[in-house]
Amino acid sequence: MIQMPRYPSDGDIGAQLVRALADEVANFMRPVSGPTHSALGEEAIRDLLVAEIPRRSLGPNSIESFVTEIFSKHIRSYRHPLHFGHQRPAPNAASLIADMLNGATNTTVSVFEAGPISVALEKHVQSWLLGLFNMPVHSCVTFTNGGSESVLTALLSARIRFERDNPDLDIRTTRIFVGSDAHYSAERAIRILGLSPTNVIRVPVMPDGQTSASALRKLVSAVKAEGVPILAIVATSGSTACGAFDDLTAFRQIADTCGAWLHVDACHGGACRLVPELARYIRGLEHADSFSWDPHKMMWVSPPCACLFMRRRRDLNLALADDLERASYILDGITDRPSETASESLEWTLSCTRSFSALKVYLTLILYGLDGIAERIRSMHDLACKLAAAVAADHRFKLFANPAFNIVCFQHRNVGSDVSAGHRQLRLNLAVADKCYLTGAEIHGEYWLRAQFTSEATRESDISKLLDIVDAEASHIRASDTPLKISGV
Ligand SMILES: Cc1ncc(COP(=O)(O)O)c(C=O)c1O
Numbered sequence: 001m002i003q004m005p006r007y008p009s010d011g012d013i014g015a016q017l018v019r020a021l022a023d024e025v026a027n028f029m030r031p032v033s034g035p036t037h038s039a040l041g042e043e044a045i046r047d048l049l050v051a052e053i054p055r056r057s058l059g060p061n062s063i064e065s066f067v068t069e070i071f072s073k074h075i076r077s078y079r080h081p082l083h084f085g086h087q088r089p090a091p092n093a094a095s096l097i098a099d100m101l102n103g104a105t106n107t108t109v110s111v112f113e114a115g116p117i118s119v120a121l122e123k124h125v126q127s128w129l130l131g132l133f134n135m136p137v138h139s140c141v142t143f144t145n146g147g148s149e150s151v152l153t154a155l156l157s158a159r160i161r162f163e164r165d166n167p168d169l170d171i172r173t174t175r176i177f178v179g180s181d182a183h184y185s186a187e188r189a190i191r192i193l194g195l196s197p198t199n200v201i202r203v204p205v206m207p208d209g210q211t212s213a214s215a216l217r218k219l220v221s222a223v224k225a226e227g228v229p230i231l232a233i234v235a236t237s238g239s240t241a242c243g244a245f246d247d248l249t250a251f252r253q254i255a256d257t258c259g260a261w262l263h264v265d266a267c268h269g270g271a272c273r274l275v276p277e278l279a280r281y282i283r284g285l286e287h288a289d290s291f292s293w294d295p296h297k298m299m300w301v302s303p304p305c306a307c308l309f310m311r312r313r314r315d316l317n318l319a320l321a322d323d324l325e326r327a328s329y330i331l332d333g334i335t336d337r338p339s340e341t342a343s344e345s346l347e348w349t350l351s352c353t354r355s356f357s358a359l360k361v362y363l364t365l366i367l368y369g370l371d372g373i374a375e376r377i378r379s380m381h382d383l384a385c386k387l388a389a390a391v392a393a394d395h396r397f398k399l400f401a402n403p404a405f406n407i408v409c410f411q412h413r414n415v416g417s418d419v420s421a422g423h424r425q426l427r428l429n430l431a432v433a434d435k436c437y438l439t440g441a442e443i444h445g446e447y448w449l450r451a452q453f454t455s456e457a458t459r460e461s462d463i464s465k466l467l468d469i470v471d472a473e474a475s476h477i478r479a480s481d482t483p484l485k486i487s488g489v
Contacts, residue, residue, distance in 0.1 A: 008057050014104070017060055024067055029079075029093060031457035035434035036083065037076040040154050045074050080218060081457040082466060087240065087268055087294075090300035096362035099302055101481030102356050109356050110346040117173035122345060122358035128365070133273055133293075133309060134286045140468070142315035142348040143306065143357045147267035148185035150292035150308040151234075152352050157190045157290065157310065157319040158232045158261035162317065166229065175223050179211030179246060181239045181443070183265055191416040193275035199231075208401040209443060211236065224258055230446040237282045237291075238269025241441035241450070242400055243407030244368035245269055249285035257290075264291035267306065271298035275374045278381060281404050283480050289315070293362050298377055298406065298454070307359035321347040380453040387451060387463050396471050400448050409441065409448040412474040416481040420447035426473050435469050 040047070044367040048070050072126060077083065091099075094110050101107075101265065107116035109122050122143065129376050156174075163171060172195065180202040190200055201223070204215045216233070233255045235246040264285055270293030272278035273285070285291055290310050294301040308314045327346075337410035346352065364373070384403040390396040391410045400409035415417060415422030424447050427440040439450045449470065469481040 003309060013060055017063055018100075020060070020064055020266065020352070021067055024072065026097070028072070028075075029082035029096065031079045031081065032077040033081070036080050036347045036437050038074040039073060039434065039435055045070075048074075051373075060427060076437060079238065079455055079457050080437070081455060081459060081462045082469075083455045083458075084438045084439070084466070086439055087297045087452065087454075088303065089300050090456070091295070092364055092368070094367040095302035095360045098356075098360040098363050099358065106263055107356055108300050109354055109358070110352065115356075116367050118356045118359070121343060122356070125358040125362050128264040128308065129309075130264055131362075132370075133270075134352075136286070136311065138313050139309065139311050140316060140348065141307050141309045143354060144292075144315065144349060145304045145351055145354055146296075146305070147183075147292050147294045147306045149267070149350055149354070150267070150294075150306045151183075151185045151263065151265060152189040153308050153316075153319070154263045154290035154292065154310075155186075155193055155232060155234075156350075157315045158263065159193055159453075160319040161315050162229075162231050169229055171231070172199070174229045175199060176231050177199050177203050177216060177219065177260075179203050179205060179234070179236050179239070180236055180243055181205045181209055181211070181244065182236050183267070186234045186265060194255055205244070205444075207444070209239055209242040211244075211246045211252065211266070213247045213250035216251070220254055220258050220260075222314070230258045230260040232263060235262065235264045235288070236269075236482050237264055237266035237272070237285065241443050242409045243268070243403055243405045243452075244401070245272075245281040248282065248288065251476065252284055252287045261289045262466075264272075264288040266291050267294040270294070270307075271377055272405065274299075274370060275377050275381070278377070278405065287311070292407065294356070295364070298380070299361070299364060299373060300454070301357070301360045301364055301393045304355050305360050308315060316348055320350065336446050354413070375457070377406075382464070383453045383458055383460065384451075386409050386460055387453075387466070390467060391464050396474075397467065400443065408451045408453075409443065410451070411446075411448055412470060415477045422474075422481075423447045423449060423479050426470070426477050429473055429476070430469070433473075436466055438466075438470075 001329065064346050078409045109118045112119040113272045126141050130139060132411070135141070138347045144153060159171060162174065163476055176190055176195070177198055178200055187200060201219055203211050203219060220230065223464040233251060235248055237245050237248065244297055252262055266282060266285060269282055270291070272281045288311065290308060292306065294306045295301040296305040384406045388399055390403050391408070396413055398411045409424055411419065412426065415426055423440060427438055427449060430436060430438055438451065440447055441450045451466065
């Protein structure tokens with residue numbers, strides 16, 4: 001047992017812990033089988049933790065035992081073959097190394113002198129990404145702490161540009177069009193920007209979940225006819241609920257008729273750019289005024305790792321760079337030059353402190369190559385298509401729509417009298433049990449089971465296993481036909 005001083009020195013203890021835990025951490029990268037998660041509920045897990053903030057160090061053994069006895073036993077492994085969970089895949093091996101390097105050094109991406117490798121590498125990766133997405137000469141891409149921050153920054157830029165171009169108009173009189181299945185972060189961003197729900201016009205979606213371009217066209221014409229200014233249109237490329245992709249060419253054309261900013265939430269679907277045969281779903285993305293993409297979704301990069309692409313770099317400068325006049329402690333002398341010449345990454349982002357996400361993208365790209373990542377995405381898409389085909393061919397189930405990407409929504413045809421309540425209960429029961437993990441989503445007012453393919457361990461044979469598990473659970477639901485309330489999920 002090591003004798004601990006009151007305050008352990010990181011130099012000694014860090015190396016000791018990394019060596020002691022290297023195998024344990026490496027094992028998290030392996031696929032798992034058996035139960036999908038711990039059998040304990042939230043309270044029981046809390047009971048395993050150190051009850052009070054300790055006054056004195058509990059020593060390195062406390063970290064080791066936490067990892068081996070508590071953490072490792074109570075995660076839900078996203079590497080299980082029957083894991084069809086949220087948009088947060090198991091991270092790839094490159095992310096593990098990047099997170100270790102970030103954790104060990106905390107290197108900053110704000111200004112070059114404080115983080116030479118991080119700032120240089122980030123700029124390098126940015127130029128890779130601009131090329132990958134065919135962005136024009138004066139465009140830019142910036143890393144954000146998540147997709148929601150990316151959407152917020154985009155809409156802030158839209159607002160600032162609108163106010164500059166229309167000094168006599170009150171921003172509160174404007175309208176923003178958002179698809180009714182758009183991710184909630186768009187409306188949240190609108191509220192943070194000081195606008196209210198009355199500024200938002202929800203555009204209906206079609207039966208397959210795609211926002212209706214013809215409905216948008218009509219709504220925009222009606223608003224224009226009333227003389228109401230239109231600030232922005234938000235399209236979605238890969239909706240959270242069912243993975244539907246909006247028609248970006250039509251959206252661009254409609255935005256041009258009213259001078260609106262077009263933002264595309266491609267947080268999920270931006271990864272289609274990496275797969276030639278899926279790239280058609282995001283055709284026209286580079287013509288948007290801005291778009292968001294999360295490598296921490298379908299690039300298997302650990303979070304946070306999100307990007308905001310801006311068609312015109314100056315729009316982002318206008319929104320952000322001018323606020324930095326008082327930051328002489330980090331950016332001395334920036335007031336002496338025009339904001340268009342912003343060069344430090346701090347001048348391109350909402351957050352002062354950001355994760356060094358570019359490192360994860362860089363290491364991912366050099367470890368797997370574009371082809372390797374494309375292959376992985378393609379295999380998830382293929383599995384999603386196979387599940388959809390299996391559902392469509394099976395009299396026990398009903399398919400929502402053929403998947404564009406990697407999300408399949410479906411229902412069991414017999415879950416008792418109330419279809420939505422029955423499926424909600426079914427999903428909750430499955431989440432508590434340990435055989436598979438599925439999510440769900442309300443679409444067109446009805447609740448559907450939602451399977452998202454991200455796990456490298458999933459095989460075609462797992463599809464029939466999933467359907468049989470769901471079918472067995474449906475018979476339990478039918479048998480009771482009075483949904484029980486299950487807590488703790
Ligand atoms: C379509 C879409 N947009 C935005 C977001 C928000 O992204 P983040 O979780 O990175 O903030 C999500 C998250 O799941 C999403 O699915």
